[in-house]
Amino acid sequence: MSRTSEWGQVLRSLAAPLLLAGLAALGGCGEAPGGAQGAASRQTPVAAAAPPSEATLKLGRDVYNFRCYFCHGYSGDAKTLAATYLDPKPRDFQGTKPEEMPVERILAAVKNGRPGTAMKGFTGILNDEEMKAVSEFVRDEFLVKRAPNTRYHTKENGWPDHERNAAAFPFAKGEIAIDTPFEQLTPPQQQGLRLFKSACITCHDHAKVNDPGKVWESRPVSFPRDAYCTSCHQDVPRSEPTGVSHPQRPATHTFAQRDGTVPVRSPARAEAQIGANYVIHDKPPVLVGASAQELKGEQLFQKNCAFCHAGDGTAKGWIGSFLEPHPRDLTSDEQMKGMTRERLLRSIREGLPDTSMPAWKSVLTDSEIEALAAYIARAFHPVEGIRTSQAAGK
Template identity: 75%
Template sequence: MAPPSEATMELGRAVWNYRCYFCHGYSGDAKTLATSYLNPKPRNFQETRAEEMPHERVMSAVRHGVPNTAMKGFTGILNDQEMEAVSQFLRQEFLVSRAKNTRYHTKEAGWPDHEQRYAKAFPFARGDIAIDTPWDKLSAEQQEGMRMFRTSCITCHDHGKVNDPGKAWESRPVSFPRDAYCSSCHQDVPRSEPKGVSHPQRPATHTFAERDGSVPVRSPTRPEAQVASNYVIHDKPPVLVNASAQELQGEKLFHRNCAFCHAGDGTSKGWIGSFLEPHPRDLTDPQQMKGMTKERLVRSINEGLPNTSMPAWKSVLSPAEIDALAAYIHKAFHPVQGMAAAPAARR
C-alpha cells in the first residue's frame, strides 16, 4: 500500500488527536490515564508490528469497534473519509515510522512556555522518578518538581511511576485538566478575550484563565480562584438542602461512578464529557430531561444506552443503589416524573 498523502496524514492526525488520544495516547503508546483503569488495556501501537495490523484490520476496528474491549466503533461519528484517514495515519505514524506525533503541550493548546515552566516536573511525568519516593530522598529541585507534578500534571499523567501502586490516589475521579481554557462551555469565544472576562453561563463564579502567557501554576499557596483550570467549576456538586438518606446515598454513588462523564454539576461539561460523542446527557437541561420518568431513568442506568458511551450498571450497582441514583438526580439536577417525595434526613 502506497504511503498516505500529506493531506490524508494531516486529516488523520487531527482525528487522532481529538478522538483517540485519551486511550491510546498522542504517540500511540497507550501511556495514558485511561490505560490505568481499562481492562483489557488499550493497544500500544508503538510495540505492535505493522504486519499484525493490516489496513483492513485497522479499518474494521475503527468502523465496528473491538468486542469485549473499550474500543467502540465510530460509524455514525466519523465519516468514511475521516475513518480512512485516521486508519492510514495510525499505520504510517506509529506502526511504520514509530513517530512521536504532534506535541500536545503547545501555546495553542493552552500550555505557553511549557518546556521551561514545567521542566522540573518532567522526571515525574516521564516516570524517571517514582512519585512515592520519600520526600527526604529528593533534592530541593526534585521536591519543587514533585509539587508541580502533583498540582499541575497529575490529572492526565496520573501515577507516572510509583514504587508501590497501593490504593487509588483519589476516591473520586477528577474530570478536568489543569489547562488554561474551558472549551466545553465557550468554544465560540475567542481565546483573545481579556483577562477576567466572565463565564457566559456562570458570570458570578467562573472567569476565563489569564491569556497573557502568565497562567499561574497551581500550588498550595494560591487560592482556588487563581487556578488555571476552568473545568473545575463543573466538578463542583450542588449543595443539597433537606436531603433524605436515599438522596445522600445517591449523591455518593453519583460522584463515585457518574461524575467522570456527567461532571459533578450534572451538566456533562467537564473535560471527559466534551470528548465523548454523543455527549453525555446534561442532567440539568430542561430540554434534554423533558419527559424523563423514573422508569425511563432507572432503565437507562440499568441497561445503558446503545450507540453511546453510557454503559449498563446493573452488574455493578444493586437495584436499591440505582434507585438512590435516580433520587439524587431528581433532587440535585432536574425533576423526574414519578419520583415520590422522600422524608428529609439532614443537610
C-alpha cells in the same frame, strides 16, 4: 468509569484467515489441472497502494490528536496514564510491524471498535473521510515512519527547553520508583526526585512505586480550574478538616497563553478564561426537606454521576461537553420527556448502548440505584412513578 483496551488480539485473529487465503492463492494450487501454479506466476502484479496525501495525513493527525491520544499516546506508544488502568492494554503502534496491520484492519477497528476492550467504534461520531484519514495517519506515522507525531512537552504547549528537567524523567517514565530510599539514589537522581515531586507528580501521579500503599480516592472535577496553568504546578487552597491547611507553593513553571505572551498565573484570571463556563455547573441544587433516600442519592450522584452529568444535572460540565453523544441533561423537559421510574432504573442498572453511560448494576446495590433515581426526580426533573419528598410535602 470503564476499563479495557487493545486491538491486537482481534487483529491477530484476523491475520490467520487472511494469511491462509494468501498462501492458498500463491502456493496451494500447484496440484490443479492445467498448471495453475504456473498460471498464478504469470498473473499481473497488483499495483502498490498510493501513499496517502498530505491533506489526508493532516486530517488524520487532527483526528488522532483529538480522539485517540488519550489511550494510544501522542506518539502512538500507548504510554499514557489512562493506558495504565486498562486491561487489555491499548495497541502500541510503535511496537507493531507495518505488515501486521494493513490500513484496512485499522479502519475496521476504528469503525467497529474491538469487543472486550476500551476501543469503541467511531461510526456515527466520525464521518467516512475522517475514519479513513486517521487510519492512514496511524499506519504512516507510527508503523511506517516510526515518527513521534506531536510530543506533549513542546515549546508550543508552554514547555520551552523541557530537556532541562531531564533529571526527573526517569521518575516520570517509571524507570525509577519514586519511593526508592533517598540514600540509595545518586546525587543527580536525588535532585531529579525533588523536581519530580515538586513539579511533575500532579500529572505523572501513576509513577512507579515499590509499595503502592493504601487505596485512596479523589474527587473528580469537571474542568481545569486553572486553565492548565496553576494548580497543575502549584498547590492551591482546598477544603480540609478544621485545623489542617496546605500553604501555597510557588509554581515551578507555567504555560504560555495562546498568543505566547505573559503566562497566566492567577486562578481568578484563569477562571475568567475557562472555568467560569463550567464552575456554575459543578454546584448541586440545594434540597430543602429532602428524605433520607434522596440525601443518599445526592451523595451517590455527586460522587459517581456528576463527572459526566455535572453537579447540577445539566451535563454542561467540562467532561460532558467532550462526550459524544452528550450525556443526558437531566433538567431538560425535552430530554426527560417520557422518563418513567422503570426506564430510569433500567438505564442506571444496565447502561445505554452506544453511549458513555455504563452499567452500574455491579457497582451499586439495588437500594442505591433506587436512591439515585429518587434524587434525580427530586433535584432535577419529575419522573413518572417516583413520588418525591417535595411532592409529599405539598
